[in-house]
Amino acid sequence: MNLGEHAGFIIGSYAVAVVVVILLFAWVALDFHAQRRILADLEGRGLTRRSQRTEEGNP
Incomplete structure (x- = not known):
């Protein structure tokens, strides 16, 4: 393999x-x-993701 002068x-x-x-x-x-x-810290404080909320659960 010869790369020439720009090797x-x-x-x-x-x-x-x-x-x-x-x-x-x-x-x-x-x-x-x-x-x-x-995220683990926030969940430890009781905050949840929107995808985990239910209609009857967290607003």
């Missing part, structure tokens, strides 16, 4: 793209866990 640019571009994808994945995973903790 450094090509490899660098791929490296940056991989780092960005990894960072985005980590960001989403950390935010997911943070949102789950917030």
